[in-house]
Amino acid sequence: MPGSPVPATRTDVRPAAGKLGILTPGLGAVATTFIAGVESVRRGLSQPIGSLTQMATIRLGKRTDNRSPLIKDFAPLADLSDLVFGAWDPIPDDALQAARKAGVLESRHLDPIADFLGSIRPMPAAFDNKYVTRLSGTNVKQGKTKRDLAGQLRQDIRDFRSRNGLDRVVMVWCASTEIFIKPGPQHATIEQFERAMERNDDAISPSMLYAWASIMEGVPYANGAPNLAVDTPALQALAIDRGVPISGKDFKTGQTWMKTVIAPGLKARMLGLAGWYSTNILGNRDGEVLDDPASFKTKEESKLSVLHTILQPEMYPELYENFSHVVRINYYPPRGDNKEGWDNIDIVGWMGYPMQIKVNFLCRDSILAAPIVLDLALLSDFAQRAGMKGIQEWLSFYFKSPMAAPGLQPEHDLFIQQTKLKNTLRHLMGEEQITHLGLEYYQT
Ligand SMILES: NC(=O)c1ccc[n+]([C@@H]2O[C@H](COP(=O)([O-])OP(=O)(O)OC[C@H]3O[C@@H](n4cnc5c(N)ncnc54)[C@H](O)[C@@H]3O)[C@@H](O)[C@H]2O)c1
Numbered sequence: 001m002p003g004s005p006v007p008a009t010r011t012d013v014r015p016a017a018g019k020l021g022i023l024t025p026g027l028g029a030v031a032t033t034f035i036a037g038v039e040s041v042r043r044g045l046s047q048p049i050g051s052l053t054q055m056a057t058i059r060l061g062k063r064t065d066n067r068s069p070l071i072k073d074f075a076p077l078a079d080l081s082d083l084v085f086g087a088w089d090p091i092p093d094d095a096l097q098a099a100r101k102a103g104v105l106e107s108r109h110l111d112p113i114a115d116f117l118g119s120i121r122p123m124p125a126a127f128d129n130k131y132v133t134r135l136s137g138t139n140v141k142q143g144k145t146k147r148d149l150a151g152q153l154r155q156d157i158r159d160f161r162s163r164n165g166l167d168r169v170v171m172v173w174c175a176s177t178e179i180f181i182k183p184g185p186q187h188a189t190i191e192q193f194e195r196a197m198e199r200n201d202d203a204i205s206p207s208m209l210y211a212w213a214s215i216m217e218g219v220p221y222a223n224g225a226p227n228l229a230v231d232t233p234a235l236q237a238l239a240i241d242r243g244v245p246i247s248g249k250d251f252k253t254g255q256t257w258m259k260t261v262i263a264p265g266l267k268a269r270m271l272g273l274a275g276w277y278s279t280n281i282l283g284n285r286d287g288e289v290l291d292d293p294a295s296f297k298t299k300e301e302s303k304l305s306v307l308h309t310i311l312q313p314e315m316y317p318e319l320y321e322n323f324s325h326v327v328r329i330n331y332y333p334p335r336g337d338n339k340e341g342w343d344n345i346d347i348v349g350w351m352g353y354p355m356q357i358k359v360n361f362l363c364r365d366s367i368l369a370a371p372i373v374l375d376l377a378l379l380s381d382f383a384q385r386a387g388m389k390g391i392q393e394w395l396s397f398y399f400k401s402p403m404a405a406p407g408l409q410p411e412h413d414l415f416i417q418q419t420k421l422k423n424t425l426r427h428l429m430g431e432e433q434i435t436h437l438g439l440e441y442y443q444t
Contacts, residue, residue, distance in 0.1 A: 013076055013428060014385040018167025020078040021160055022377045023219070025210045026175030027087035027122045029284050029337055030224065030251075032099035033366040034174070034373040035085050035120065039113045042080050046109070050371035052397075053077055053378045058422050060431050063441070075425050076385070077378045078168075086160045088153075088210075089122035089175070090137020098122075102284065104337045104366045123156050126206045131178040131227075134289045146204050147197040153213035170380045171214040171221045172373050173248075176286065178205045178227040179294035180301065187232035190241075211235050215244045220380035222395070223248030224373065226298045231403050240390040245383040247376065247392040250400040252414075253368035255280060255327075255341045256303055258359060260414040262345070263310040270316075272348030275324035276307060281332035282339040284365065291331035303327045305401055309412045319348070339365050372398045386428045394424035 024031040040046040041054075048054035058074050060067040071077070085095075093101065096117035099110055110117065124141045126149040143149040161169055186196035186203040193212070196204050207229035214221040215230075215238050223229045223246075230239070230246045239246045252260065255278050266273060282290075290296045304325060313320035343359040376398055383392055393410070396402030397417035402410040411417055423433050 012387055013382070016076045016078045016082070016381070016385065019082045019084050019165060020377075020381055021084045021086060021164060021166040021169040023157065023160060023169060023171045023214075024085075024087045024174040024373070025089075025125070025171070025207070026173065027089040027091075027093070027095055027098050027120070028174065028176070029102035029104050029286065029366040030369045030373065031087055031174040032095050032102055032117070033104045034370040035095055036099055036105055036110065036113060036117060037370050038080055038083060038085075038374060039116050040109060043113065045112060048080075048371060048374070050368065051374050052371075052421075053375045054080075054371075058425060059434060060426070063438075071425065075382055075429055077382055083377075084164045084166060085120055086164075087120065087122045087174075088125040088156070090125040090127040090135065090140050092122065092137075092139040094118050094122075095120035102337060102366065104284075104364065123160075125175075126150070126153055126209045128206055130202075131205045131207075132176045132289055132295065133179070133292050134295075135176060135285075145198050146200050146209055147194065149206075150197060150209040150213050153210055154217055157213060157217045157219060168381055168384070169217070169219045170377045170384075171210065171219050172376055172380075173207060173210065173221070173223045173225055173229060174373060175207070175225065176289045177225045177295045177298050178207055179292070180297040181205060181228055183228060183232055187228070187234050190234045190238050193232070193234035205229075208232070208235070211246075212238070215239050215242050215246070218242060218244055220245040220384050222246070222376040222380050222398075224251045224369070224376075226250040226301065226401060233406075236390060243384070243387075243389045245380050245388050245392045246390065246403070247380065247395040248399060248401070248403050251369045251372045252398055252400045253365060253372065254339060254361060254363045255343065256306055256400045257368070257414070258341075258343065258361060259306050260310065260412050260417075262357070262359075263307055264413040264415060266347060267311055267316075267319075270319065272319040272352075273307075273311060273323040274346040274348055274354065275326075275344075276346070277324075277326045277344045278303075278341065279326075279328040279330065280339055280341045281330050281335050282337075282365070283331065283333040283335040284337040286365070287329065287331040287333075287339075290329050296329060300327055301401075303400060305410075306412050309409055337365050337367075339363050382428075388428075394420050397421045 211230040404410040
């Protein structure tokens with residue numbers, strides 16, 4: 001079900017008036033790092049590093065025009081001062097306790113905003129430990145059917161909106177990765193989906209209930225985890241029906257982000273690939289959840305698809321046929337959120353000579369993810385005000401497994417994704433596309 005190629009122009013975009021609510025299913029490491037960072041920026045204590053919407057510029061017109069405003073000055077995005085946060089989590093900790101437990105941010109960053117974080121308490125979650133086996137929680141909704149639970153989520157969204165006097169709301173999934181579920185007949189049409197919710201079908205996971213509730217309430221939904229959630233024909237059709245932008249899946253942060261930088265470079269030079277071995281050690285709760293093979297399977301599928309799509313072995317069999325691609329995540333508690341990743345890349349050059357690239361990435365998962373949550377929230381809201389609905393492929397820059405129209409290969413190359421993002425902003429704002437042809441500079 002394709003999203004609509006809306007020919008909006010500057011005048012079509014509704015202004016970002018009033019407050020924007022950001023709801024996150026999940027108030028763990030990523031969500032609290034995101035919220036704490038925004039508050040810290042609002043108080044002038046930090047810089048929003050890693051956020052395109054806050055720091056990147058966009059070139060308009062010819063290179064000689066010298067017009068490169070900040071994206072946030074070009075497109076009418078919600079201002080950070082207008083953001084209001086809310087969350088659901090089966091663990092009842094408020095955002096301050098959750099941030100301290102996550103151990104991402106230090107006291108020197110949390111203490112000055114402790115009052116603010118302490119005021120954000122999670123609403124009871126639609127949670128079932130069948131789908132995230134390593135967790136159990138007490139802050140959980142009760143309901144006879146999954147449809148009841150989804151109805152309660154809708155009510156939560158309405159209450160959040162009215163309690164805070166919000167103009168608009170967006171939702172970004174920051175909760176745990178659920179077990180692997182294959183799309184089935186339950187996800188084919190909205191009627192089948194709703195009947196499956198009513199009979200508590202196992203194929204309907206909690207993340208799908210949030211996604212359904214979000215779309216029914218006209219709230220754009222971005223999926224930060226690899227589980228299906230909104231990536232089903234039923235919910236894609238519903239999103240188009242209801243005029244709601246949706247995007248996913250799985251924030252592109254550490255190792256996969258690196259892959260989408262390096263692999264296009266190899267292909268651009270027509271260098272071959274014999275194999276790519278990636279391994280990680282990670283000690284946060286996400287690592288613990290992913291230690292369950294069923295949740296890891298969902299993540300693995302998301303991570304594995306990247307290289308094939310970028311390298312196109314079917315088009316370049318001499319270079320990329322049968323390369324070996326292995327991805328491991330090892331739960332190793334001492335590291336907490338400070339993941340360490342190793343990549344060994346066996347590449348092939350002129351006359352078949354082998355070479356190797358080694359990447360040792362000492363990253364901080366949630367520090368890389370937090371600005372992505374901010375950008376997705378602001379850009380999803382902007383998309384809705386610009387009349388966009390359904391899959392927002394132009395946001396694939398932010399995802400490991402970008403959603404795309406049926407039958408369409410998603411684009412994984414980070415630089416094509418960046419061009420697509422900026423060109424979509426230009427398009428929606430009625431500016432000319434930039435082709436990088438540049439011959440006009442040499443015509444006398
Ligand atoms: N940090 C990264 O770099 C990164 C990258 C890509 C994807 N992700 C994904 O983002 C998600 C969040 O990561 P994290 O590090 O914050 O994990 P986390 O474990 O710290 O937080 C997840 C939170 O979600 C809660 N939760 C689980 N099921 C829920 C439900 N049904 N409703 C509401 N809350 C629920 C958990 O109780 C937990 O507090 C994970 O799915 C992870 O795979 C993270």
